[in-house]
Amino acid sequence: MKTAEERRTFIIHAIAEILEIEPEGIQGESQLREDLGMDSLASLELLSTISREMNVDLEMEEAMDIATVNDACVFVERHLEAGATGASASPA
Amino acid sequence: MKRALVIGGTGFVGMNLVDALLERGHEVAVTYRKKSITVFVSKRDVELLPGDLDDPESLVAAMRGKDVVFLSGGHYPRYSLDRRGAIDAGVRGVRNACRAALEAGVGRLVYTSSIATLERLGDERLATEDDIPAAAPAESVYRATKWTMERELEFAREAGLDVVCVLPGGCVGPWDARMGTGGLLVGTVRAALPWMVDGLVNVVDVRDVARAHLRAAQLERPAQRYNVAGHILPLSELLERIVARYGGSLPPERLDAEQARARAEAEERAAAPQRGRVPMPRELVDIITWSQPVSSARALEDLDLEFTPLDDALDGAHAWFERFRYLPKTSAQPRRTP
Numbered sequence: 001m002k003t004a005e006e007r008r009t010f011i012i013h014a015i016a017e018i019l020e021i022e023p024e025g026i027q028g029e030s031q032l033r034e035d036l037g038m039d040s041l042a043s044l045e046l047l048s049t050i051s052r053e054m055n056v057d058l059e060m061e062e063a064m065d066i067a068t069v070n071d072a073c074v075f076v077e078r079h080l081e082a083g084a085t086g087a088s089a090s091p092a
Numbered sequence: 093m094k095r096a097l098v099i100g101g102t103g104f105v106g107m108n109l110v111d112a113l114l115e116r117g118h119e120v121a122v123t124y125r126k127k128s129i130t131v132f133v134s135k136r137d138v139e140l141l142p143g144d145l146d147d148p149e150s151l152v153a154a155m156r157g158k159d160v161v162f163l164s165g166g167h168y169p170r171y172s173l174d175r176r177g178a179i180d181a182g183v184r185g186v187r188n189a190c191r192a193a194l195e196a197g198v199g200r201l202v203y204t205s206s207i208a209t210l211e212r213l214g215d216e217r218l219a220t221e222d223d224i225p226a227a228a229p230a231e232s233v234y235r236a237t238k239w240t241m242e243r244e245l246e247f248a249r250e251a252g253l254d255v256v257c258v259l260p261g262g263c264v265g266p267w268d269a270r271m272g273t274g275g276l277l278v279g280t281v282r283a284a285l286p287w288m289v290d291g292l293v294n295v296v297d298v299r300d301v302a303r304a305h306l307r308a309a310q311l312e313r314p315a316q317r318y319n320v321a322g323h324i325l326p327l328s329e330l331l332e333r334i335v336a337r338y339g340g341s342l343p344p345e346r347l348d349a350e351q352a353r354a355r356a357e358a359e360e361r362a363a364a365p366q367r368g369r370v371p372m373p374r375e376l377v378d379i380i381t382w383s384q385p386v387s388s389a390r391a392l393e394d395l396d397l398e399f400t401p402l403d404d405a406l407d408g409a410h411a412w413f414e415r416f417r418y419l420p421k422t423s424a425q426p427r428r429t430p
Contacts, residue, residue, distance in 0.1 A: 020366075040417050048128065064415075
């Protein structure tokens with residue numbers, strides 16, 4: 001997964017697999033909890049898949065407050081950049 | 093013991109066991125599967141190895157060079173709808189793990205069983221490790237599965253494997269991502285349990301269970317089984333304590349045992365096609381209506397164990413559930429239970 005677009009596609013497919021729904025039904029603005037029915041357990045499964053497959057260390061406390069699919073993608077990109085530069089991924 | 097493998101080390105008991113092992117300076121490896129929650133354990137200084145109880149080769153590879161293997165990840169059926177399937181899957185996993193341990197030359201296997209394998213005495217006596225039913229309990233898929241899985245260990249013992257069983261009560265504490273007994277706490281605080289059935293329950297801090305595993309691995313001549321049942325109280329008292337301490341409300345409807353079993357089974361049948369969760373799984377109903385107080389005297393003495401007070405155990409669980417949003421975050425401290 002070299003590009004942000006590939007990573008976005010991966011995240012959407014991972015959400016679809018965990019929730020057992022079709023990826024076509026997942027939009028960027030979809031609310032993970034309210035629209036897609038993702039609970040804490042499903043969130044932890046998603047974060048585990050992302051951190052393993054992308055080899056990225058995620059801030060868990062912050063991750064649990066991610067609201068939308070777009071937010072999840074931005075969150076992952078920020079952590080990947082921080083991992084590459086050695087900086088903290090937390091917002092200043 | 094220096095090098096330990098924890099099968100199920102990404103799970104509830106397993107994660108607490110990993111932390112207990114690391115605290116004492118052991119080298120720890122953990123197996124994971126595709127759907128394992130690895131985000132927590134991957135932040136620790138452990139070796140993550142692919143391993144599946146249905147893949148004997150992966151087990152042998154993961155066990156090679158290990159002094160002790162902890163089998164804390166046995167089959168745990170979500171529903172109680174398929175007795176034969178649950179028993180077969182459970183036994184297959186234990187058999188594969190034991191054969192792999194023999195092939196890899198592991199020094200000891202510590203197996204996480206359950207007090208649900210014990211006999212229902214039907215009076216006020218506490219059940220001990222020697223109160224084992226002669227046959228798999230007929231009325232409960234969960235208890236029958238756990239009983240049959242543990243019996244499988246006898247074959248491994250006869251083949252020369254050194255096995256110790258730890259039989260926990262209902263565990264509460266941190267890292268309870270899939271919510272077993274902890275689901276009662278979350279359901280009560282969220283006022284989301286529509287009904288309940290009463291009975292005696294045994295509740296233990298999962299960190300005490302982790303310590304028991306560690307000591308069972310280290311004893312030179314351990315017994316074959318150790319009950320780590322914890323605190324004994326009626327479920328209604330436990331839920332009242334939760335409401336008093338963290339808020340929420342008691343389930344509005346109270347059923348008798350027969351009604352509860354029928355309701356739980358009907359709800360599981362309705363939820364199964366979507367793989368949904370039910371508020372009161374049949375397995376939990378079976379354990380509550382089993383209503384058997386259990387003695388932990390052997391573990392307290394041999395394993396030098398002391399149980400964490402129940403309120404502290406509940407606080408540990410509550411804090412973790414808040415931290416990972418199973419419960420809404422509040423700034424309030426738990427109220428002291430009178």
